Amino acid sequence: MIPDSSTSFVTQQALNGRTIRPIAAATIYGIAFRGNSLYALDATSGYLLEVDPYTNNTRILNSHCWQDFVGATGLAISGDTLWFTRNEDVYFCSLNEKLAPHLFISLYYPADGIGVLGSTIYLTCQKSGYILIYSRETRREITRFYAPGIGIENITVRGEELWICDDLEQTVYCLDRATGEVKFSVLTPFENPTGLAFYQDPETQQETLYVAYSHNEPYLRDNPNAQPNHELQYRDRTFLHPLYFHYQEGDHYALSNGYLVEMSYVEELSPLDPIDLQEIEWQIALPAETPRQKLRKIEPVGLPFEERQVDGQRIAVFKFDHLTSDQRYIFGWKATLEVWGIKYQFDPTDGEDVPELPPVYEARYLVDNDNLAMDKENIQRAARDAVGEETNLLRKMYNIRNYVYDRLAYGIKPHIDTPDVALARGVGSCGEYLGVLLALSRLNGIACRTVGRYKCPAKPLERFVPLEPDFNHVWMEFYLPGFGWLPMESNPDDINEGGPYPTRFFMGLAWYHAEMAKGVPFEKIYSKDGLPIPKEQAAIGELAINHVCFTILEELSPGNSDQLTINN
Structure with missing residues (x-):
């Protein structure tokens, strides 16, 4: 039995x-x-x-x-x-x-x-x-x-x-x-x-x-x-x-069906305008190690890279002595990942009387360091209205999510507007949902950060077939003092006009989320003195075309360190 x-x-x-x-x-x-x-x-x-x-x-x-x-x-x-x-x-x-x-x-x-x-x-x-x-x-x-x-x-x-x-x-x-x-x-x-x-x-x-x-x-x-x-x-x-599932009761989460996935992220250098860059480092974050994601293998594509640790996160560093618009390269990485569905098991009582937020998190994750428009009147009013008199951290986060879902509808745009503009317009992409969520959460004293970066097309029965996502994707993590970071999707649970909204991705992620290094930029270009190159001088989107591909290799059963293929 x-x-x-x-x-x-x-x-x-x-x-x-x-x-x-x-x-x-x-x-x-x-x-x-x-x-x-x-x-x-x-x-x-x-x-x-x-x-x-x-x-x-x-x-x-x-x-x-x-x-x-x-x-x-x-x-x-x-x-x-x-x-x-x-x-x-x-x-x-x-x-x-x-x-x-x-x-x-x-x-x-x-x-x-x-x-x-x-x-x-x-x-x-x-x-x-x-x-x-x-x-x-x-x-x-x-x-x-x-x-x-x-x-x-x-x-x-x-x-x-x-x-x-x-x-x-x-x-x-x-x-x-x-x-x-x-x-x-x-x-x-x-x-x-x-x-x-x-x-x-x-x-x-x-x-x-x-x-x-x-x-x-x-x-x-x-x-x-x-x-x-x-x-x-x-x-x-x-x-x-x-x-298949594995309830890790002591760590407050349960894992479900996992997949062994090969993911590649590759840039194709193809500048739109003339460039002349000397001695630069092109940094691309590598997949993160989390309770629901394990990095089995990583290898370079096209050009070799140097691996570097930044704030405890793994980064691939590609070095170029001289880049001009006449050159063509492909470079990036290919990773083999174990990915699982995860659902954290907390109830509202766990949001009562939480410990104080560590000062290092307060200085980093409660401030407007990402163009969040936290000083705008409509954002500050929304932050107050979203939580009312609620003091429980988990209920506050839940109320903020529902408030944003009530006021935004999902729509793709070519660029991301600031939270005050997105909230006034009433339509936003995942990045704009996220901006509003971050601003309202931080104004209410909840440390939170942007995470992501891609979702494998959710076709787990298609094995050994290259799958290309249509978009990149971002979501958020909020900090529960005394435990740690908890995931929350930016917009996929906003499926019913006016609610009620599902809570499947409130403190949970599906298997198809691929998590990149956290708390650091996913991709950035630096000069030889270590300073980031301004977008006006060299915007990555105008320098290269990214190629993202997933291939599902096996289905895995959680809790087993020596994973075996599950047939279909």
């Missing part, structure tokens, strides 16, 4: 970590394992599918009553009884008969997911915001717990734990079954999780948590009747994938 989740552990690869793709399925929601078979509900077609998880061989069990299951979402199996939810109704039927549904109860709001343990029925209901707990015998509500996320949630029961996935939060939560308290949560490697269940290997008795995902996938369709013949179309994609 798998160890109790209150301790750190690694889920073993039953089915050898295989991705399960049921044939003919469009949108899988509820799932359950029974013996060596997977049962899955297709909400679009109404099919109750029985799937061989080793081969994807699929058959329809409710051939004569599939209409009764159209729109069904939650699924649970207890003994020989199958339970499912559809709209406001909860049904049960016998697996030994013709799957004729019998009504159990009807709710005031749609029931999304269902879990069954003995005589207790657990229902998730996004509309009510609760997990509803019913007695199987009396058909009456026993109690209810607050739902941990904001999206449509599905649920399964394992021992003394409730496990819940949330499609908007991109998160799986482990709750105490008796109290509803969240023990820990982990990010899923894919968006839109719609169902979850534990599979127990019949030989080893080891358990693996499988999560179902459903989404619309964009693709280019070759239409011979159109001109031009390539059209952008969307199609349903649904599958199940193991969720």
Whole structure:
């Protein structure tokens, strides 16, 4: 059996970590394992599918009553009884008969997911915001717990734990079954999780948590009747994938599915205007070592570099005796990285009565040293309005995030404006979101800094294929005295106009974030006397074209120092 989740552990690869793709399925929601078979509900077609998880061989069990299951979402199996939810109704039927549904109860709001343990029925209901707990015998509500996320949630029961996935939060939560308290949560490697269940290997008795995902996938369709013949179309994609996780309770974080990724950052020298630079150093930051990122290997591309430590961070230094506009070079680095999803496990009580901020951080991370417009009246007013009378550090940071999300909408611009301009305009890129967040946080006494720099395209099932990101990306870290730096995304959680906003990336990062050296510039050119060369003299964007590429090599299971490939 798998160890109790209150301790750190690694889920073993039953089915050898295989991705399960049921044939003919469009949108899988509820799932359950029974013996060596997977049962899955297709909400679009109404099919109750029985799937061989080793081969994807699929058959329809409710051939004569599939209409009764159209729109069904939650699924649970207890003994020989199958339970499912559809709209406001909860049904049960016998697996030994013709799957004729019998009504159990009807709710005031749609029931999304269902879990069954003995005589207790657990229902998730996004509309009510609760997990509803019913007695199987009396058909009456026993109690209810607050739902941990904001999206449509599905649920399964394992021992003394409730496990819940949330499609908007991109998160799986482990709750105490008796109290509803969240023990820990982990990010899923894919968006839109719609169902979850534990599979127990019949030989080893080891358990693996499988999560179902459903989404619309964009693709280019070759239409011979159109001109031009390539059209952008969307199609349903649904599958199940193991969720591997490692709860590091003492360090307040949980890791989930990781990937071995090869990343290259290379500059192609191609000046737009005449240049003549003598004895310069072109510095490019190297990937950072963090709890969720490990640098396995680094090597130069094009030209050799000298590695240097700056404020404890690793920097690649390329030296040029003489650069002119007639010369052409490519130079940079290629790194092999282990990257994981991470979610820090803090609650609001951890933001009370925190220690004093170290003076060195106060002098560096509470000041306007990055054109943050902290002296502007609209920024100072926003800083006051965002937190009100709140004194808890974590609640203050959460309120600031929500305040900025309420007032900004995401949009790409060719340049970054200062926070006062971006806030007045109401539209900003990730860098402009970040500027406003930094300014409001620092004015409220929260030390914070810019971090980043790129995101690998989130295609973890595409191995050994070069993937190029469309943009660079920045986010932030804020400092929790007594612990350290915590990550927070700049804008990706701003998905609902006016909220509520997910908290998946509040103190969390997905596996596809690539973290560069922190607290130092990512890329800068210096003269021989160590002074930075002004942008007016030599702007990097006008000197060179950057080439960024990711290649996903393997999937990794966290907590294992000798990582092995997980097959799909």
